[in-house]
C-alpha cells in the first residue's frame with residue numbers, strides 16, 4: 428500500500444517540482460537583436476565612420492552567412508544556448524520580444540525587467556530610489572532565500588533601481604570596491620578598477636564580471652542579477668568595433684559563469700540563466716544604431732534567452748510569437764517555485780521556458 432501511494436505522489440504532475448534552485452538574470456545594455464541573430468552588420472563593419480580598422484575587425488567577426496557571423500560573435504549563445512536552451516526575438520522569422528514601457532532606455536527597461544511592471548512614472552535615468560518592489564527584493568524576503576540574493580552591475584544606477592537600502596539586496600555597481608574580508612583576487616580587482624586608465628564613464632565589464640564571480644564562489648547566492656554595460660557605452664560613442672568586442676566579451680563571461688556553475692555541486696543542473704537586454708537601438712536609418720529612446724524607431728525591439736534544467740531545448744525559436752520584457756520577473760520567481768506579486772500589474776510567466 429505504501430509503495431502505491433509513493434508511486435502516485437512521485438508521478439503526480441501536480442506535485443512536479445522544478446529542478447531549478449538558483450536563478451541568474453544576466454543582461455547586457457542596449458545590445459541589438461540584429462547582431463544577436465545576424466552577427467556583425469555589413470553596413471556598419473565596412474563603414475569607415477563606425478569601424479575605422481575594418482580589416483582587423485572583419486577578420487575576427489565577418490563571414491558570408493548570418494549563421495556563421497553570429498557564431499563568431501557569440502559562440503556560447505550559438506553553440507550552447509541554441510542547442511540546450513532557448514533564444515527569442517529573431518524578427519526576421521516573425522518571433523518577437525518587446526519592451527512595454529514607452530521610453531526605450533535604461534532605467535525604465537531595468538525596472539520593467541526586475542519589477543515586472545512597465546512604470547510610466549519612471550521616465551529618466553536619474554538616481555532616484557525605485558518605488559516598485561523588484562523580484563530580487565521579493566525573493567530576498569522569502570525565508571528560504573533571505574541573504575542569498577545579490578546584484579552586480581557596471582552601471583552605477585543599480586543601487587537605486589534595486590533600492591538597495593529598502594530591499595536589503597547587496598548591490599555592487601559603478602566603481603564600488605569590495606570591502607571586508609577580501610580575497611586576493613578581490614584585492615587585485617579593487618586595485619585594477621581604481622588604477623586602469625579608463626575613458627568609460629563606469630568601470631569596465633570584465634571587472635564587474637570577475638567581482639561577481641568571486642562573490643558567487645564565496646557566498647553561493649541562489650538569486651543573482653548581473654549586468655554588463657559596454658555594449659551600450661561604445662554604441663553611443665559610434666564605435667562599432669568596440670561594440671562587437673564588448674558583445675563577444677559578454678558572451679565569454681556568460682560562458683565562463685555557466686561552465687563554473689556546471690562544475691559546482693551547489694549549481695550543477697540546478698541553475699537557470701535568463702539573459703536579455705534592456706532596450707534595442709536604431710536600425711532603419713543606419714546612423715541611428717548608435718542611439719535609442721522614443722525618437723529612434725524600433726528601439727522597443729529586444730531579445731531574450733534562457734538555459735537551465737527546466738527549460739526545454741527549443742533552441743532558436745523561429746515560430747511566430749510575442750514575448751514581453753515585463754514577463755521576466757514572474758518567470759524568474761516561478762523557476763524557484765514562487766508566485767511573484769508586488770501589488771502592481773506584472774507580466775505573466777513565460778510558459779514555454781518552464782517544462
Ligand SMILES: [Zn+2]
Nearest residue numbers: 456457533705
Ligand atoms: Zn540601456
